[in-house]
Amino acid sequence: MTLDELQHAIALKLIPSVGDTTAKKLIQHFGSAKAIFNESKKDLKNLTGIGEVKLKAFKDPAYLIKAEEEIKFIEEHKIDYTYYKDKNYPHYLKQCIDSPIVLFSRGNIDLQNKKIISIVGTRKITTSGIEFCEKLIENIAPLNPVIVSGFAYGADITAHKAAIKNNLQNIACLAHGLDQIYPKVHKKYMKDVENNGGFMTDFCSYQEFNRNNFLSRNRIIAGISQATIVIESAEKGGSLVTAHIANSYNREVFAVPGRPTDQYSKGCNSLIKRQMAHLLTDPADIIYHLNWDIAEEKKNKQTQLFVELTDDEETCLKILEKKRKAELDEIAINCQYSTSKTASILLNLELKGLIRPLPGKQFEYI
CATH class of the missing domain: 1.10.150 (DNA polymerase; domain 1)
Known part of the structure; x- marks a missing residue:
């Protein structure tokens, strides 16, 4: 161009x-x-x-x-730009009818042949929400996904920080131009984001932050990825708007369930109840619904004749080897591990090509 x-x-x-x-x-x-x-x-x-x-x-x-x-x-300022007709224009975003004709970016962004997910949620994220988001990203890190969010308070910055911690490429979509940053308190994370990922916007440099810009920003978050994950949300909020946009693009949406009385679980529960989102309780849900091929991640790795397993992995694998097929809760009970620990172990076994996930939180020995 x-x-x-x-x-x-x-x-x-x-x-x-x-x-x-x-x-x-x-x-x-x-x-x-x-x-x-x-x-x-x-x-x-x-x-x-x-x-x-x-x-x-x-x-x-x-x-x-x-x-x-x-x-x-x-x-x-050496800003990168891409036209909607260019080959390097984000693949998934190009499929959206209202995608920006020009995108501006800064950093080291590479979206070619990548697994991409967007993570959104309330700015007032709870301790349990932070813990879930961090654990989720840590568990899927071996798949090397790109993490997309909006660099705002709460769930957004939690996702970016977790991606940085796990050395994952992450993209911050902004509701303003690239000559500024909002919120300013997040300026300290800019260098880390740009070192492995970067910032993206369809606003020109002089266009300042405005709450009316969120809708434009949210369509990029929803459109650039394969799926949108809502960590926590009240009954109304920007993350629900992003989820609705993702639905309109025929993208997968996941929501983390919570107690009906929890203020910041009501939005997620509503999405699940109205069948606008998959229920998300462990990383295997994402891998299954997005049909991510674990074997594909192993193509570029040296083939191992003997797979090294931890004691915990051996324990879980022996249970599955005996039963051939079992549900997550059943495996956890037999191993005497917590469900969250078992889910993490099973993901590692998937990555090593020893088991595969099935619908209904089931796993099968290969």
Whole structure:
């Protein structure tokens, strides 16, 4: 994509009356963003949906001037950008009808052939919510997934910090331009995020944080990944909006259940009750529903003639070898381990290619 075309694409997205869906239709019709601005008023007016407001905007030089300033910022600060027609545009996001025509990013982002999940939730995350999120990411870390969130308080920053701790690539989607950060208190995490992942937004550098921008930000979080996980949520909140958007994109949604009386479990319980999300209690749920192939992760590893097992892993494996197939709770009882510990052990056995998960929290000896 040339800088000239980039300038016109940015100018197009800056016009308030033109959204990404309309912009794509116009680009498809005229062949390029630049061609739209060079088209005559007469030809533009013949198109359905192009009224006087849009006609006036296409001929207003202010948008191109503003776009030129943005390109200077991009060059000066070495900002990465990708056009929706580019090969390196996020694969899953490209499938969404309202995905941004231009994305800006900073850091070391690589989404090619990656397992990608988004994690969202309340800003007032509880201690148990933090513990669940950290344990979940720790348990799926061997699969090397990309963790996506919104860099906000609560569940978002918990997910980013857990990804950093486990050396996983993580992407922070922002509701503002890349010349600022919100909340400012999270500035201390920026370097760690950029070292293995980065920041992404469809807002220009000068566009400041605004709560009205969350909807735009949330569609990227929902669209860029294979699935959205809601850790905790009240009856209303941005994480539920993200879950609804993910549903509209036909993506998988997972929700962590909680007690009916817990304020920040009501949103998750509602998603599950209304069959808008899978119930999530252990990492195997994600692996099963997303059909992640454990064997695929082993292709690039040296084949081992003898698999080394810990004492705990041997105990669980012997139970399954004898029973051939058993439920998680049954294995935990036989091993005399907690359910959470057993789930973690079973995931390790899956990664070693010795067992496989089945529907209904069952596991089978291979």
